[in-house]
Amino acid sequence: GAVVSQHPSWVICKSGTSVKIECRSLDFQATTMFWYRQFPKQSLMLMATSNEGSKATYEQGVEKDKFLINHASLTLSTLTVTSAHPEDSSFYICSARATERNYGYTFGSGTRLTVV
Amino acid sequence: GIQVEQSPPDLILQEGANSTLRCNFSDSVNNLQWFHQNPWGQLINLFYIPSGTKQNGRLSATTVATERYSLLYISSSQTTDSGVYFCAPGGTGANSKLTFGKGITLSVRP
Numbered sequence A: 001g002a003v004v005s006q007h008p009s010w011v012i013c014k015s016g017t018s019v020k021i022e023c024r025s026l027d028f029q030a031t032t033m034f035w036y037r038q039f040p041k042q043s044l045m046l047m048a049t050s051n052e053g054s055k056a057t058y059e060q061g062v063e064k065d066k067f068l069i070n071h072a073s074l075t076l077s078t079l080t081v082t083s084a085h086p087e088d089s090s091f092y093i094c095s096a097r098a099t100e101r102n103y104g105y106t107f108g109s110g111t112r113l114t115v116v
Numbered sequence B: 001g002i003q004v005e006q007s008p009p010d011l012i013l014q015e016g017a018n019s020t021l022r023c024n025f026s027d028s029v030n031n032l033q034w035f036h037q038n039p040w041g042q043l044i045n046l047f048y049i050p051s052g053t054k055q056n057g058r059l060s061a062t063t064v065a066t067e068r069y070s071l072l073y074i075s076s077s078q079t080t081d082s083g084v085y086f087c088a089p090g091g092t093g094a095n096s097k098l099t100f101g102k103g104i105t106l107s108v109r110p
Helices: none
Strands: A004-007 A010-013 A019-025 A032-038 A044-051 A067-073 A076-081 A090-097 A105-107 A111-115 B004-007 B010-014 B019-025 B031-037 B043-048 B052-056 B059-064 B069-074 B083-090 B104-109
Touching (some): A019 A090, A032 A067, A044 A067, A076 A090, B004 B083, B010 B019, B031 B069, B043 B052
Parallel strands (some): A010 A111, B010 B104
Antiparallel strands (some): B031 B043
């Protein structure tokens, strides 16, 4: 139980284009989802907290206009990297928690974004 | 925010050996998880362990919340145990976030 699906697993895009990453909770409802970013050989850094039906809460230093988050339903949050640049290339991971269960947080499989 | 320190940063083991991975954290927490990140980046939840001791096969974990540390034990290590191990303490509310340590890179050699 407590499965989080993330899509796509990897994407290559040209500079200046936008990329959308989806995060779905498959067997539970998630009013809150989290988006992390991970650079090679580094830890996970929280980018933002996605709240269903309201605006996301961004961590300090994260550009909200570049990383658009939409949490339109209890099972889906999306992260859109707008006007992507090579420095946006990274591994993006989402997570959610089935609060009614005692599993802790479950993570998606991640999306490896390469901007060329 | 919470400061998380994991040690050792790197660990090389011979297959079959045992090891202990440590996680120290700076504040009181109501949640702590251990994850294994495989070579493809997938984070596997090993333990949800805000306190006490749990065991799952060759792995076990202990968190002493009052002393702000947690330990992950790996016994009879296998090459498939290689990867990065993260400790992530946090709160228990729906909006509570996890703070990740820098990770421990484990290499198990055949």
